[in-house]
Amino acid sequence: MNAITVMVQGTTSDAGKSTLVAALCRHLVRQGVSVVPFKPQNMALNSAVTKDGGEIGRAQAVQAQAARLAPHTDMNPVLLKPNSDTGAQVIIHGRAVGNMEALEYHAYKQTARAAVLESYQRLCEQYPVIVVEGAGSPAEINLREGDIANMGFAEAVDCKVILIADIDKGGVFAHLVGTLALLSESEQARVVGFVINRFRGDIALLQPGLDWLELRTGKPVIGVLPFLHGLHLEAEDALPSPVYGEGVGGEGLLRVIVPVLPHISNHTDFDPLRLHPQIEFSYVAMGEPIPPADLIILPGSKSVRSDLDSLRRAGWEAAIQRHLRYGGKLIGICGGLQMLGLAIHDPLGLEGEPGSSVGLGFLELNTMLDSEKQLRNVSGTLSLEATPVAGYEIHAGISTGAALNNPALQLEHEGVAFSDGAISLDGQILATYLHGLFESTPATDALLRWAGLRCVVTPDYQARREADIERLADAVQSHLDKAQLRILFGLGESNA
Numbered sequence: 001m002n003a004i005t006v007m008v009q010g011t012t013s014d015a016g017k018s019t020l021v022a023a024l025c026r027h028l029v030r031q032g033v034s035v036v037p038f039k040p041q042n043m044a045l046n047s048a049v050t051k052d053g054g055e056i057g058r059a060q061a062v063q064a065q066a067a068r069l070a071p072h073t074d075m076n077p078v079l080l081k082p083n084s085d086t087g088a089q090v091i092i093h094g095r096a097v098g099n100m101e102a103l104e105y106h107a108y109k110q111t112a113r114a115a116v117l118e119s120y121q122r123l124c125e126q127y128p129v130i131v132v133e134g135a136g137s138p139a140e141i142n143l144r145e146g147d148i149a150n151m152g153f154a155e156a157v158d159c160k161v162i163l164i165a166d167i168d169k170g171g172v173f174a175h176l177v178g179t180l181a182l183l184s185e186s187e188q189a190r191v192v193g194f195v196i197n198r199f200r201g202d203i204a205l206l207q208p209g210l211d212w213l214e215l216r217t218g219k220p221v222i223g224v225l226p227f228l229h230g231l232h233l234e235a236e237d238a239l240p241s242p243v244y245g246e247g248v249g250g251e252g253l254l255r256v257i258v259p260v261l262p263h264i265s266n267h268t269d270f271d272p273l274r275l276h277p278q279i280e281f282s283y284v285a286m287g288e289p290i291p292p293a294d295l296i297i298l299p300g301s302k303s304v305r306s307d308l309d310s311l312r313r314a315g316w317e318a319a320i321q322r323h324l325r326y327g328g329k330l331i332g333i334c335g336g337l338q339m340l341g342l343a344i345h346d347p348l349g350l351e352g353e354p355g356s357s358v359g360l361g362f363l364e365l366n367t368m369l370d371s372e373k374q375l376r377n378v379s380g381t382l383s384l385e386a387t388p389v390a391g392y393e394i395h396a397g398i399s400t401g402a403a404l405n406n407p408a409l410q411l412e413h414e415g416v417a418f419s420d421g422a423i424s425l426d427g428q429i430l431a432t433y434l435h436g437l438f439e440s441t442p443a444t445d446a447l448l449r450w451a452g453l454r455c456v457v458t459p460d461y462q463a464r465r466e467a468d469i470e471r472l473a474d475a476v477q478s479h480l481d482k483a484q485l486r487i488l489f490g491l492g493e494s495n496a
Contacts, residue, residue: 002124002157003123003124003127003128003129003130004128004129004130004489004490005124005129005130005132005157005159005160006024006129006130006131006132006159006160006161006162006488006489007131007132007133007134007153007154007159007160007161007162008020008021008024008131008132008133008134008161008162008164008195009134009137009138009150009151009154009161009162009163009164010134010136010137010163010164010165010166011137011139011163011164011165011166011175011176011178011179012136012137012165012166012169012175013136013137013238014166014238015164015165015166015175015197016164016166016195016197016198016225017133017134017164018059018062018063018133018233018236019197019233019472020162020164020195020197020225021037021039021063021066021131021132021133022037022059022062022063022066022233022469022472023066023225023469023472023473023475023476024131024476025037025063025066025067025131026066026067026469026470026472026473026476027473027476027477027485028067028129028131028489029066029067029068030473030477031491033128033129033489033491034127034128034129035067035127035128035129035130035131036064036067036069036075036123036126036127036129036130036131037060037063037064037066037067037075037130037131037132037133038060038074038075038076038119038120038123038130038131038132038133039057039059039060039075039076039132039133039134039135040076040077040078040116040120040132040135040148040149040153041077041078041079041080041112041116041135041148041149042056042057042059042060042076042078042079042080042135042236043079043080043081043082043088043135044057044058044059044079044080044081044236045081045082045263045264045265045266045267045302046058046059046234046235046236046265046266046267046268047079047081047265047266047394048060048061048071048392049071049375049376049377049392049393049394050070050071050072050073050075050094051070051071051072051377052072052073052094053094053375053376054072054073054091054093054094054095054375055073055079055091055094055095055096055373055375055394056071056072056073056075056076056079056094057076057079057236058234058235058236058266058268059133059234059235059236060075060076060133061234062233062234062465062469063075063131063133065465065466065469066469066472066473073093073094073119074093074119074120074122074123075119075123077092077093077115077116077118077119077120078090078091078092078112078115078116078148079091079094080105081265081302082263082302083099083263083302083303083351083352084303084352086101086102087099087100087101087102088100088105089302090105090108090112092111092112092115093115093119094375095373096373099350106146109146109148110146112148113146113148113152113156116148116153117156117157120157129489129490132153132154132159134149134150134153134161135149135150136149136150137150137179138150138151138161138179138183138187139178139179139182139183141182151183151184151187151190154187154190155186155187155190159190160190160192160488161187161190161191161192162191162192162193162194162195162222162488163176163179163180163191163193163194163195164194164195164196164197165179165194165195165196165197166197166198167196167197167198167199167206167224168197168198168199168200168227172196173209173212173213176194176213176217177213177216177217180217180219191219192219192220192222192488193219193220193221193222193484194213194217194219194220194221194222195221195222195223195224195225195480196210196221196223196224196225197225198225198226198227199224199225199226199227200226200227203224206224210224220481220484222480222481222484222485223476223479223480223481224479225475225476225479225480226475226479228471228472228475231468231471231472232271232275232464232465232468233465233468233469233472234268234271234465235267235268239260239264239267239283240274240283252278253278253279253280254278254279254280254294254295254448254451254452254453255279255280255282255291255292255293255294255295256273256279256280256281256282256293256294256295256296256297256451257281257282257283257284257290257291257293257295257296257297258270258281258282258283258284258296258297258298258299259283259284259286259296259298259299259311259314259316260283260284260285260286261286261299261301261307261310261311261335262286262303262306262307262310263301263302263303263306263307264299264300264301264307265299265300265301265302265334265335266299266300266333266334266394266435267283267299267300269299269300269333269435269436269437269438270283270297270299270438271438271461272438272439272444272458272459272461273438273444275459275461275464276444276448276458276459277457277459278448278453278456278457279448279453286310286311286313286314287314290314290315290316290319293323293328294328294329294451294452294453295328295329295330295331295451295452296320296323296328296329296330296331297330297331297332297333297336298311298330298331298332298333298335298336298337298339298340299333299334299335299336300333300334300335300336300394300395300435301334301335301336301339302335302351303351303352304335304338304339304344304351304367304369304397305344305346305351305352305355305357306351306352307335307339308339308344308357308359308360309357311339317360320360320362324362324428324429327428328428329428329429329430329450329451329452330362330428330429330430331429331430331431331432331447332363332429332430332431332432333431333432333433333434333435333437334393334394334395334432334433334435335395335397336431337363337365337367337399337421337422337431337432337433338359338367338397338399339359339360340359340360340362340363340365340429340431341359341360341361341362341363341364341365341366341367341399341401341403342358342359342361342363342364342365342366342401343356343357343358343359343366343367344356344357344359344366344367344369344397345366345367345368345369346369347368347369348369348371350369350370350371350396351369351396362424362429363401363403363422363424363429363431364401364402364403365399365400365401365402365403365404365422365431366399366400366401367397367398367399368397368398368400369396369397369398370396370397370398371396372396373394373395373396374393374394374395374396374433375392375393375394376392376393376413376414377390377391377392377413378390378391378392378393378411378412378413378420378434379391379411379412380409380410380411380412380417380420381409381410382408382409382443382446382447383407383408383409383410383423384408384423384430384446384447384449384450385442385446385449387440387442387443387445387446388440388442388443389409389434389437389440389442389443390436390439390440391434391435391436391437391439391440392434392435392436393433393434393435394435395433399433403422403424403431404419404421404422405422406422406423406424406425407419407420407421407422407423408420408421408422408423408430408431408432409421409432409434411434420432420433420434421433421434427450430447430450438461439461439462441458441459441460441461444456444458444461445458
């Protein structure tokens with residue numbers, strides 16, 4: 001028997017699809033429902049490692065947490081990781097199958113569709129309820145042929161659709177009515193109602209518009225979700241806004257800056273720092289003035305050699321040298337680690353044209369890009385203060401060299417111990433392949449003390465993430481029509 005399946009589609013990117021799916025998952029868990037999140041196709045550079053050793057979009061890992069499940073590759077069977085303006089690495093069932101240009105992937109969609117339906121069927125056999133997230137907008141006319149991300153999927157599995165729009169950006173009624181008008185008759189019939197997201201103000205002032213919307217479309221408004229100030233949910237892909245000058249400034253704060261590489265990946269690494277009350281954090285766009293800092297962090301990258309070139313053109317190499325001369329601290333994570341070495345070799349052209357690039361030369365190590373990705377969840381200790389740490393590795397590079405003889409971490413995966421990364425002999429530079437480095441409170445405390453912050457008090461990031469998922473579920477409980485939700489998800493009257 002097929003599971004009850006409800007799909008959330010948005011009128012635009014960033015309309016709130018990921019957030020609503022997470023909120024609905026936790027809401028249903030509260031009702032005692034066994035529910036699983038699902039996103040057929042995701043395009044994102046923020047990813048997570050699953051319990052079965054694959055790679056999925058980071059948003060689906062958060063949704064899994066909301067459903068109180070361990071992330072699994074079936075939750076996001078197709079992941080596209082852009083590595084140029086026209087191409088992306090294609091990941092099927094958690095494993096990279098190669099790089100494809102847009103037209104090439106369009107021809108590959110039938111294969112991707114089979115993978116999507118295979119994963120969906122497996123989830124149907126395990127869970128009674130599936131909450132699905134669409135991608136972008138279902139009204140992208142140029143992408144409708146062979147669609148597996150929005151209505152193409154909904155039609156294939158015969159599921160109902162909730163359409164969500166963001167009122168904070170303006171034009172919400174045009175978004176909803178226009179999107180509906182661009183769908184086929186059968187697709188329009190699948191839309192069971194609307195959710196309006198991020199509303200500020202008195203709902204009474206919005207009511208005439210809601211009445212008009214229902215009369216115009218014949219579809220109910222399931223609810224209006226309020227703008228939740230201070231809500232933190234890990235981003236699917238987009239950087240938080242503002243990109244530059246995010247730190248509020250203040251006496252005694254540690255100044256931390258991260259360059260926004262053109263292909264920056266897993267920038268969710270820095271969410272704990274952005275939320276830290278003792279840190280003035282700034283993302284610095286390429287070409288913007290590079291502000292003074294106590295700590296510079298080079299992030300992960302989906303195209304390391306190309307991003308290294310961009311970093312140099314923007315003047316970061318000289319800025320980092322000056323930063324180190326004056327005693328500043330430097331961290332490189334994943335692609336950032338590779339940039340800090342002597343050279344990066346890509347003979348197979350895995351991230352662009354085959355060739356080699358000279359690294360920044362701050363650490364004595366070389367990196368060879370390999371077609372086999374390293375995907376694993378790990379735990380261990382940070383060399384600084386021997387503090388516990390946990391996270392995950394997603395990288396294709398194999399690094400070797402004398403710098404690794406002074407490792408930054410001692411880690412373990414499935415009973416196998418190994419060292420990771422490097423700390424420079426002068427103690428100013430730390431490099432690691434570990435993502436999630438700052439999600440461990442003791443490790444973050446040690447790193448911030450190393451970077452120069454005294455009397456560190458790091459908030460519990462895991463508790464914050466869980467509390468915000470609970471806030472989302474509270475908003476669903478308070479602002480969406482519970483009777484309509486009960487009908488939609490097949491809940492009995494006792495499930496309030």
